[in-house]
Amino acid sequence: MKTEVKLIFHPTLGKVHFRKSRKARYLRLSIDSSKEIRVTIPISVSLKSAEKFLNSKIDWVQKQLTKIDNRNQFTLNNTVNSNLLCKKEIKEIIRDRLNELSQFHRLSFNRSFIRSQKTRWGSCSAKNNINLNIKLINLPADLRDYVIMHELVHTKVKNHSKIFWNEMAKYYPNPKAIDKKLKKYNLELL
DSSP, X not given: OOOOEEEEEETTTEEEXXXXXXXXXXXXXXXXXXXXXEEEEETTSOHHHHHHHHHXXXXXXXXHHHHHHHHHHHXXXXXXXXXXXXXXXXXXXXXXXXXXXXXXXXXXXXXXXXXXXXXXXXXXXXXXXEEEEGGGGGSOHHHHHHHHXXXXXXXXXXXXXXXXXXXXXXXXXXXXXXXXHHTTSOGGGO
């Protein structure tokens, strides 16, 4: 059976996508960074019930839409014009900083890759290969360094356990606060 999708114009929220799903167990409301509102509906729940559910969540939806607007505005106001640099120069800047921080803190890695990614600032593989997002160039230098250090610490601790955060705290007094600051930057808009 095909997934049924219905687009409804809500008087307060505008376009809302209602989608029936066999996998859904509960009504679910989500909003993506482009402010598309989706309601996922279990097969056993009526569209009318889903609309009532949405109406009960209008305040929450409006708060989320405001947060997205603020985040998008913050991102647009706080990025550098990376168009002035070519990709090769950007990769060189990021790779040089990775090498500097690695040597200074004695955190070695195997190989590095700088790519354009949609969902991650960086990652560290089981073989200690570090992937960094080319869009890091758009972050303030302190946050760029934080992302690089985050991945370098993953060469020692492969997860986000308490041990990892304790290790991060050796380099940043309050790493979770910096992590929260990083979330203000919308990767999709950079």
